[in-house]
Amino acid sequence: MIRRVFLLAALMLVLGLGTAHADTKKVIRCATACEYPPMEFLDDNKQPTGFTTDLLAALSEELGVKIEQTNIAWDGIFTSVAAGKFDIVASTVTVTEERQKAFLFTEPYYKMAQAVVMPKGKSIKSLADLKGLKVGGQIGTTGIFVIEKAKPGCELKEYDDIGLAMEELKSGRLDAVVADDSVAGYYANVKKGFSDSMHVVFKTAEAEDLAILMNKKDTELCALLNDGLKRIKANGKYDAVVKKWMGE
Secondary structure, eight states: OHHHHHHHHHHHHHHTSSOTTSTTOSEEEEEEOOOBTTTBEEOTTSOEESHHHHHHHHHHHHHTOEEEEEEOOGGGHHHHHHTTSOSEEOSSOBOOHHHHHHEEEOSOOEEEOEEEEEETTOOOSSGGGGTTSEEEEETTSHHHHHHHHHOOSOEEEEESSHHHHHHHHHHTSOSEEEEEHHHHHHHHHTSTTTTTTEEEEEEOSSOEEEOOEEETTOHHHHHHHHHHHHHHHHHSHHHHHHHHHHOO
């Protein structure tokens, strides 16, 4: 009987009917771009911290599996999962139709809007007011997509990470920066050296869902993580993470 079960499991893997990421998997390799505070960033010891790290820790504890988080560059984060170097991406990833064509997502775990940050003393009432201005954002993020879709007639500059864009805004080389509202609020209200010179001037009305991303074939892993998300939302662990990082 044991031999038959083993042969069946091996056959399922060969035929693609199973996945190496079932609920027996002890280590889930997670790619995170730690350059997006307070969602994901590095602490003083260069270790991942923030909302996402604490969310993963809660899931790890609840499910009894190890989630191994690795900091990698955002511009290669999706291809790293597609190539099998990592099992999941947990890095403030917005669920979009385009991404859903190539990847599988868990149920959403948080909602975001896009926000525009400008120097204090300057403001806008709509994205159309960005016309003629220099606007920065992180490459490959939905903030960039929102500006491209709105076509306000601004000069759009893309950066490898949001911190570089904020530095350019602080130095006066940009007029505005677009980012997820939690990140925009962190720089404008919390981060030392930035909060005294900039503020959030606009938020989009349309909300975006954040979720954990993985390869299409990893349905068992997705089910496992969805179960974990459901459980931590029910037992209060999720609410504790949100309150710690978002003050909600």
